[in-house]
Structures are given as structure tokens and as C-alpha cells.
Amino acid sequence: MFNDVYDVIVVGAGHAGSEAAAAAANMGSKTLLVTMNLQNIAQMSCNPAMGGIAKGQIVREIDAMGGYSGIVSDSSAIQFKMLNKSKGPAMWSPRVQSDRMRFAEDWRLMLERTPNLDFYQEMVTGLILEHNKVVGVKTSLGISIKSKTVVLTNGTFLNGLIHIGDKNFGGGRAGERAATGITEQLIQIGFDSGRMKTGTPPRVDGRSLDYSKMIEQPGDEIPEKFSFLPITKPLLEQRSCHMTYTSPEVHDLLRDGFDRSPMFNGRIKSVGPRYCPSIEDKINRFADKERHQLFVEPEGWNTVEVYVNGFSTSLPEDVQYKALKSVKGFENVKFFRPGYAIEYDYFPPTQLTHTLETKLVEGLYFAGQINGTTGYEEAASQGLMAGINASLKVQEKDPFTLRRDEAYIGVLIDDLITKGTEEPYRMFTSRAEYRTLLRQDNADFRLTPKAYELGLATVERLKRMEEKQAKSDAFVQFFKDTSVTPEEINPILASKKSASVKQKDKMFKLYARPNITIKDMLKVRAVHDYVESKNLDTEVIEQTEIQVKYAGYIEKEKNNADKLNRLENVKIPSGFDYSKLKSMSMEARQKLSEIRPVSISQASRISGVSPNDVSVLLVYLGR
Structure with a gap:
């Protein structure tokens, strides 16, 4: 049945597996998606909704990267809400209520229309390994399927145990059996594993x-x-x-x-x-x-x-x-x-690199709840990144990662592999130190050029984004260049109880006032005429308003990110022996030896590594 060697095999077809398979296949890799039940592709196991606080930003980022979650969320939505509108734009978070059955159906149909993607329904019970490198998978029927890379996205199925009161029974989800064999093999290889719990209501x-x-x-x-x-x-x-x-x-x-x-x-x-x-x-x-x-x-x-x-x-x-x-x-x-609770196996994510490839087995990637996360959106974003990097590895190209100042996806993965997690990890805006930069409205500006370089975004998508950015930049420049007379602006300012002006002033300065909105500025003839003549849509107008009102905050965060990114460029040699740094704390030496950070910046974020420990490391590296 399987004579060919696949480039990428994805195990599991939840949100992580579906995005991983789509990304790898769209990048030209011959991909196989193996799942225990093809009727349950991208099943919403818990609540029928996508997005929410910080999660909505992740869905926008997945879409900007050429993933499918945003498209399917739109096509199956029954309600849309932008949460936190009363707060600043860094906190605005889109959320949809979904039609559960239509969501899964639309996902499956999109995957079936994806070139280079095959499907197979069966349980994967183990990996085929050669010299610490994965070369395929084994199924419950004893079939061996060869592959150059494997992405494990097993969700809650690894030795899943469902609890209702004093009753319990094996299962990965209500009405579906648990998956066995993989945990035991990974532990035998040397992986650490743990158990987590999640639950669902009636x-x-x-x-x-x-x-x-x-x-x-x-x-x-x-x-x-x-x-x-x-x-x-x-x-x-x-x-x-x-x-x-x-x-x-x-x-x-x-x-x-x-x-x-x-x-x-x-x-x-x-x-x-x-x-x-x-x-x-x-x-x-x-x-x-x-x-x-x-x-x-x-x-x-x-x-x-x-x-x-x-x-x-x-x-x-x-x-x-x-x-x-x-x-x-x-x-x-x-x-x-x-309702019921479910316990399942996970693998502490400090055993991974930034690409989500395991440190112990070459070509093996983990994504989703197997890494200790909770939530469809967190899983989908990991699947996207694992699929991208598995495909790049096969193509012998440089790996692709996102920094903490580039995407919530970058924050999520860096948190997981640097700090690990002992409880189901969920994304919040408070976890991102650069959340003014990582807004839901500018995910395409941040990520679509990167997706285009990877082959995940079309030239049409890139041109659409560039046109939107050019219009927004031009509108911002218009406010910087254009002055308004006191006679025209003062009645508007008075209606908003804002201080009047005594002479001509640049509109950028007046528009930047907290209580002045685009509705107020559109009462100025020059602004109204500009919007009409350029045919500006709501996306461009919203983007412009954010750029004007939060210019100072955005610039400050960019500067802070640039400073920290200099430490990102200070690389730590692979195989570095931390035990010889006697002036560093014992805890720091142990943590650094275990996690093996690739840069000073990553080392500084590890729990238990103090600023003094970082200074010792910098001195030793000659910096």
C-alpha cells in the first residue's frame, strides 16, 4: 500500500495536525496525514468557538502565514465578536462562535483540495528509528510507512483516560478509543513524560x-x-x-x-x-x-x-x-x-528546539497538546510551525522560527521550550511583552512577507497586504503633512471637551489626542475628501488610527525589542560545557545544560537563570 517514502507524515488530525499537514503539503512536500478516524478531522472537542483573548491574535497570525484556521473559522461562523474593544488596540481580540459540524466539514474539504496530501485512517503505534533519526511509523495493523520526517500531534489520545464520577474508561475523546504504544516507545528512547488533565461540560x-x-x-x-x-x-x-x-x-x-x-x-x-x-x-x-x-x-x-x-x-x-x-x-x-474529565500523556516541551523538532530524535516534531498546551489556537499554531520546519528540513533549507517581538506564535513556542510547563499552557496577552507590536490588525504586515518567502502566501495575498500598508502609511503621512485652521477644528474640539487651538496646527498632533476619533476628523473637509478620493476601506482607516494614536508606544516597544534582539545575536556554541563556569549558580548550570539555549537572549528567559548568571556567560563568551 505504501511503497513511496513520504517527506512528512503527520500523526493526528486535530487542529495541530491539520495545520501541519496543510503547511507541509503547500510547501511542496509529499505529505501523509494519519488519523484514527477520518470523520473527525479538526473536530472541536470542547467549545464550538475560535479566537478570544490572545487566541484571536494567533488565528490572525495563522491566516497571515497561509494557514487554514482563519478561513474555516469565517466560513463556519455563526457569530462574531471583537473582545476588549473598550481597551487599547493591543488588547482587541476577535472571536467567532462556530457551527461545530460545518467547521470540521470545511476543514476536511480544504485538506482534500490541497495538492501533495494523502490520507490514511489507522492508529499509529510506534516510530521507525535508525541511528537516532526517525524514518517512518508503524500502525496497529503492522504496516510500516516510510518518511523523512514525522510530526506527532496526538492531542489527548496518548493513553487517554476519561473520568465521570467514580467511573473511568480508556478514551481519547467521548466515543473514541485512546492511542497506545507511542508513549512507551518514547520513554524507552529517553524522553521525559507526564500526565495532564482537561475537561468538558455537559x-x-x-x-x-x-x-x-x-x-x-x-x-x-x-x-x-x-x-x-x-x-x-x-x-x-x-x-x-x-x-x-x-x-x-x-x-x-x-x-x-x-x-x-x-x-x-x-x-x-x-x-x-x-x-x-x-x-x-x-x-x-x-x-x-x-x-x-x-x-x-x-x-x-x-x-x-x-x-x-x-x-x-x-x-x-x-x-x-x-x-x-x-x-x-x-x-x-x-x-x-x-461532562467528563480526561487524563492524557504529554512530553515536557523543554525537550524541543525552537523549530519544535525533538533534541533526542532527528526529524521528529511535536505539536499541540503533546507539548502541554491547551486550546485549538495554540495547537494549530504549533502545527503550522512544525509542518513548515519538517518541510524545510526535507528540502535542506534553513529552519524557520519567529521571535517574541514578531508574533504571539513566537511567544508561545519560546515560553514552551525555554520555561516548559507543568500545567496546561494557555496564551494570554499578558504573556507577550511586545503586545503593542503584536496586534490582531497588523498580523498580515508582520507575517505575510515571511509566508511568501516560504511559499505559503500567494503573490496576490502579498500584493493585497502591500497595497493596504501603502494606503495606511500614506494616510498617516497626510495627517503629518496637512495643517488645519482654528476655525475648522475648534468646533470639533469643543464638542469633545478638548482644548482649542489658537493657530494652524498639524492634524497628526490633534488626531493623536485620546478623545478625538476618525469620526471627528472626518468632519474636516480635507480629511473627508482624502478618504473619498482614495476610496479607503475600514481596515486602512482603523490601521491609520492606531498608527497615529499609539505612535509613541509602538516606537518605544520597537526600541526595546531591538535592544533585546542584540542579545539574540549572541549565539552560544552547541555543546557548550556549563559545568566549568564555577562562578555561575548550580541551578543555572543545571537548567542551561538541560535546555541548551541557542542564544544569550533565550538563556536569560530560563527560570532559575539570574542576571548575574547571564553576565558570567557573557564574560566567558568575550562579550
Whole structure:
């Protein structure tokens, strides 16, 4: 069946695997995507949504890099929201509510239309290795498939164990079996592994809910979209979500089941996600709170299935049911299925390089939850980078990495391989020290030229981005060059309770005032005429406003990034012997020997390495 040697084999077809396969195939590599069930490609295992705080920025970055997540998110969206609009643009984060079934279908159809990509349905049980190099995979039927590189994106399937109350059974997801064999082989080779936990809430019948008792959560009045490409369009109609709350009565009913909870009776020993805790964890950790928000999210355009966001639980099904019936609007609730927790194997990501290739086995890449992350978006971005680098390795080209000042994807990967993680890692804007540079609106400016050089972005996409950038730059320059008279601007300033001017002044200076918006500036005849004559769209106008209002902050962050990037250029020789640096702390020597940073900058970010340790290293390197 498999006589050819593939360039890249991707194991697992979740969000990481799908992006990895698409990237490798689109870069010209002969790629095979192997998964246990081809009907579940890019399945939304948990909530039916893409994006959110920091995650929306990642989806925009994936799209700018030529990935598929943004396009599929747009084509399957039922609601769009730009979160954090009341804050500065560095915090704005796009999010869509998705049609779960359409999302998976659109992903599969896009992958099937991708050249160089083959599919095979079966469990991969092991790797074929030769002299610390991967040369293929073995399947449960005993078939050997040869490949020059392999990307493992196993999600929650590696020795997955599902918990509902005092019951547990093997599985990688509800209704699907766990994957076995790979963990055991990797441990035998010398990899460190651990266990993590995640969970999901009950799915219920929307026909049994009383929405009149809940708070409606509509989408944006003027919805945007994820993809920078014109092939997708903003939504013309949207479906609302709803919000309700738990209560002290609900909490008491949940507590009645704590003695049967696998979280509290010791059955679950692994660590769950800090920022997406189960409902039992919430009422235990935040005992002073009388209520918690629950978001009632439709699973699609036509289905009646509803996702109860905020009620993730592994309590017994009868406890889940009694407690949820006491929530406002859920008095007559009917379950489609109870919530559950799942434990699975992961491999601490400090065992990887920046390309996501393992340090122990050449040509082997890890992406997604196998690296200890949580979330579709975090997984998809790792898959994209692993697929790119596996393809570049086969083509004997230089590897591709992103710095912390270039992308949230760069922050994510650097955090993982430099600091590691002992709990499911989730991206937040607070993790990025250059978040003013890494906005969702400029992901195409930052990354599309790089994607074009890799062969992932078309010349049409590049030209579209360059045209948008040129229009925005020209509009900014227009404000810098053009003056306005007091007679024309003062009435506008007075209406916004802003100080008047006594003489002609440059519009850039006036527009930069915090309370002056583009709507105000459009009342100036010259601005109105410029926008009309140049036919500027909302994307260009929004980009211009950000460049004018945040020019000082953006310049300051660029300068800070440039300073730190000089340390990125100070490379540490491979195989460097840290044990001989006796003036460095023991902890620093151990951590540096284990992680093997490639630069002084990366070394400085390792937990346990102090500024003094970095100074010792710089002195030794003659810097």
C-alpha cells in the first residue's frame, strides 16, 4: 500500500495536525496525514468557538502565514465578536462562535483540495528509528510507512483516560478509543513524560431551555472576520449566545457529590488547566463567591445541541443533572451527554528546539497538546510551525522560527521550550511583552512577507497586504503633512471637551489626542475628501488610527525589542560545557545544560537563570 517514502507524515488530525499537514503539503512536500478516524478531522472537542483573548491574535497570525484556521473559522461562523474593544488596540481580540459540524466539514474539504496530501485512517503505534533519526511509523495493523520526517500531534489520545464520577474508561475523546504504544516507545528512547488533565461540560438539548430567564449575548452590530483574504465575507446574520449564573443552591448540590469526584478522591492525580477550571474546582477555590457565569452557546445554525460553557465537570452524571436543573433557565434541561474529565500523556516541551523538532530524535516534531498546551489556537499554531520546519528540513533549507517581538506564535513556542510547563499552557496577552507590536490588525504586515518567502502566501495575498500598508502609511503621512485652521477644528474640539487651538496646527498632533476619533476628523473637509478620493476601506482607516494614536508606544516597544534582539545575536556554541563556569549558580548550570539555549537572549528567559548568571556567560563568551 505504501511503497513511496513520504517527506512528512503527520500523526493526528486535530487542529495541530491539520495545520501541519496543510503547511507541509503547500510547501511542496509529499505529505501523509494519519488519523484514527477520518470523520473527525479538526473536530472541536470542547467549545464550538475560535479566537478570544490572545487566541484571536494567533488565528490572525495563522491566516497571515497561509494557514487554514482563519478561513474555516469565517466560513463556519455563526457569530462574531471583537473582545476588549473598550481597551487599547493591543488588547482587541476577535472571536467567532462556530457551527461545530460545518467547521470540521470545511476543514476536511480544504485538506482534500490541497495538492501533495494523502490520507490514511489507522492508529499509529510506534516510530521507525535508525541511528537516532526517525524514518517512518508503524500502525496497529503492522504496516510500516516510510518518511523523512514525522510530526506527532496526538492531542489527548496518548493513553487517554476519561473520568465521570467514580467511573473511568480508556478514551481519547467521548466515543473514541485512546492511542497506545507511542508513549512507551518514547520513554524507552529517553524522553521525559507526564500526565495532564482537561475537561468538558455537559451538552444539552436547547429545546428544553428557557432563554427568557437568561441574558442574551448578541454578536457585534458590524461583524468583522478572521481571514485577511477576500474569499470569506463578514456574517450577514448571527445567532445569539446567552448567559446565566449558578447559585448557592447549585453549589450545595455540586458539593454533595464531592466524595464521588475523581478530582477530590485521588483518582485524578494530574494537573488541570488553571485558567479554565472545572465547576467543582471553581466553587472549591472561590468558596466566597455566590455565583459563577455560565455561557449558553449554540453548537451550530440548525442543531438544537447546546454547549454549557463554564460548567466543565467530572462529577457523577446524576450530580451534574441535579445541579444544572437548579440553574435559571435549565429547570427542564435534557442532557445530550454528561461532562467528563480526561487524563492524557504529554512530553515536557523543554525537550524541543525552537523549530519544535525533538533534541533526542532527528526529524521528529511535536505539536499541540503533546507539548502541554491547551486550546485549538495554540495547537494549530504549533502545527503550522512544525509542518513548515519538517518541510524545510526535507528540502535542506534553513529552519524557520519567529521571535517574541514578531508574533504571539513566537511567544508561545519560546515560553514552551525555554520555561516548559507543568500545567496546561494557555496564551494570554499578558504573556507577550511586545503586545503593542503584536496586534490582531497588523498580523498580515508582520507575517505575510515571511509566508511568501516560504511559499505559503500567494503573490496576490502579498500584493493585497502591500497595497493596504501603502494606503495606511500614506494616510498617516497626510495627517503629518496637512495643517488645519482654528476655525475648522475648534468646533470639533469643543464638542469633545478638548482644548482649542489658537493657530494652524498639524492634524497628526490633534488626531493623536485620546478623545478625538476618525469620526471627528472626518468632519474636516480635507480629511473627508482624502478618504473619498482614495476610496479607503475600514481596515486602512482603523490601521491609520492606531498608527497615529499609539505612535509613541509602538516606537518605544520597537526600541526595546531591538535592544533585546542584540542579545539574540549572541549565539552560544552547541555543546557548550556549563559545568566549568564555577562562578555561575548550580541551578543555572543545571537548567542551561538541560535546555541548551541557542542564544544569550533565550538563556536569560530560563527560570532559575539570574542576571548575574547571564553576565558570567557573557564574560566567558568575550562579550
